[in-house]
Amino acid sequence: MEDYEVQFVDRSERSARFVVRPITPAFANGIRRAMIADVPTFSIDTVRFIENSSVMFDEQIGLRLGLVPLTTPPGEFERGDEVTLSLDVEGPETAYSGDLVSSDELVQPADENIPIIDLKEEQRLELEADAVLDVGKEHAKHQGGVAVSYRHLQAVEVVGDAGEFDDEEPEILRGVIEEQAADAAVETGGYEPENGQLVPTEAFEHDLTNRYPGKDVEVTDIDGAFVFDVETDGSFSVDELVVEAIGTIEDRATELKESIQL
Amino acid sequence: MSYKCSRCKRDVTLDEYGGVRCPYCGHRVLLKERSRDIKEVNVE
Amino acid sequence: MMVPVRCFTCGNVVGEHWEEFKHRTREAEDPEDPAEVLDELGVERHCCRRMLVSHKDLVDIVAPYQ
Numbered sequence: 001m002e003d004y005e006v007q008f009v010d011r012s013e014r015s016a017r018f019v020v021r022p023i024t025p026a027f028a029n030g031i032r033r034a035m036i037a038d039v040p041t042f043s044i045d046t047v048r049f050i051e052n053s054s055v056m057f058d059e060q061i062g063l064r065l066g067l068v069p070l071t072t073p074p075g076e077f078e079r080g081d082e083v084t085l086s087l088d089v090e091g092p093e094t095a096y097s098g099d100l101v102s103s104d105e106l107v108q109p110a111d112e113n114i115p116i117i118d119l120k121e122e123q124r125l126e127l128e129a130d131a132v133l134d135v136g137k138e139h140a141k142h143q144g145g146v147a148v149s150y151r152h153l154q155a156v157e158v159v160g161d162a163g164e165f166d167d168e169e170p171e172i173l174r175g176v177i178e179e180q181a182a183d184a185a186v187e188t189g190g191y192e193p194e195n196g197q198l199v200p201t202e203a204f205e206h207d208l209t210n211r212y213p214g215k216d217v218e219v220t221d222i223d224g225a226f227v228f229d230v231e232t233d234g235s236f237s238v239d240e241l242v243v244e245a246i247g248t249i250e251d252r253a254t255e256l257k258e259s260i261q262l
Numbered sequence: 263m264s265y266k267c268s269r270c271k272r273d274v275t276l277d278e279y280g281g282v283r284c285p286y287c288g289h290r291v292l293l294k295e296r297s298r299d300i301k302e303v304n305v306e
Numbered sequence: 307m308m309v310p311v312r313c314f315t316c317g318n319v320v321g322e323h324w325e326e327f328k329h330r331t332r333e334a335e336d337p338e339d340p341a342e343v344l345d346e347l348g349v350e351r352h353c354c355r356r357m358l359v360s361h362k363d364l365v366d367i368v369a370p371y372q
Binding site (some may be wrong): 115 | 307308309311312316317318319321322323324325326351363365366368369
C-alpha cells in the first residue's frame with residue numbers, strides 16, 4: 001500500500017485545509033465524493049405534530065427541522081438507526097433548535113440558536129420527531145460535508161524580471177502555493193520566504209505581485225498534490241469526516257476485491 | 263363536522279338540513295378547526 | 307417568513323447566526339457594518355452572506371391573519 005503525505009494549512013473543529021500527495025485526480029475526486037455522499041449523519045425524517053397553532057404549516061416546520069444538524073459520533077450507530085426527539089414550546093416565544101430534547105445524549109442539535117418558528121400569544125408547537133442515520137446519497141440533509149472541494153497545489157516559478165515599463169497589473173491567484181522561489185519572494189502575512197513552505201494565497205491578498213515584487217512569474221500545477229477545503233455542518237469534526245470518508249472507500253474496495261475473487 | 267363561526271367564535275355543528283350558517287348569529291362564514299389527531303409528516 | 311436554516315447553495319448552517327446578525331446590524335444602538343459582522347460570524351461565502359443580508363422576517367406581518 002502506498003503512503004500518503006498529509007500537510008495541514010488550516011485546521012479547526014469545523015473546517016480544515018490540507019494537502020495530500022501523491023494521489024491521482026480520480027482518487028482526489030473519490031475522497032471528495034465520499035465526504036459529501038457516503039458519510040452518514042443523523043437528520044430528522046418523520047415528525048408527529050401533536051399541536052401546531054403557529055403561522056407555518058406542519059410540512060414547513062418539518063422541513064426546517066430536517067435541516068438542523070444533529071451530532072453523530074462515528075462508530076456508535078448503524079445506518080438506519082433511529083433516535084427520537086421532542087419539542088414543546090408555547091408562545092409568546094421563539095422555538096429554537098436548542099429546544100429539541102433528544103432521547104439519546106449522543107445525538108443533540110449541533111447548533112442551538114437556529115430559529116424554528118416565532119410563536120405569538122396563544123400559539124403552541126408540540127411535536128415528536130424521529131431522526132434517522134442515513135447518507136448524503138439519499139437526501140442532502142444527511143450530508144456531513146459542506147462545500148467540500150479540492151484543487152491542485154501550485155508552484156510559482158520566477159522566469160525573469162518584470163519589464164521596466166510594464167503596466168503594474170495584479171497577478172491574481174487563489175489557492176495554496178508551495179514556495180519554490182524563496183530568493184525572489186518577500187515576507188507577506190507572516191509567511192517568511194522558505195523553499196518548500198505552503199503559503200495560502202490569502203497571505204499576499206491573492207496577488208502574486210505582492211509576494212514577488214518586480215518579477216515575472218509563471219504558475220504551474222504540482223502533479224499529484226491536491227489541496228482540500230473541507231467544512232462540516234457540525235455533525236462531527238473535520239477529522240472524523242475525513243477519516244470516515246476514507247473508511248467508506250476502503251470498505252467498498254474490500255467488498256469489490258472479495259466479490260471478484262474466484 | 264365541527265366548525266367555528268368566524269364572527270361570534272362559537273362552536274358550530276352542521277347537519278344536512280340547516281345549510282352553511284351559524285345558528286347563533288346567522289353568519290355564513292365558518293372556519294374548520296384543526297383536528298386533534300396527531301399528524302405524521304414525512305420530511306422530504 | 308422565518309430565516310432559512312441553511313444556505314440554499316452550499317448547505318452551510320446560516321440560521322444559527324441570524325439573531326446576532328439582526329441585532330448587531332439593525333437593532334443595536336450603533337448599528338455595525340453588515341459586511342464586518344458577517345466576517346466575524348464566519349459567514350464567508352457570498353452564497354451564505356446573501357441568505358442573511360436579503361432576509362426579512364414575516365411572522366409579525368402574517369400573525370394577525372391567523
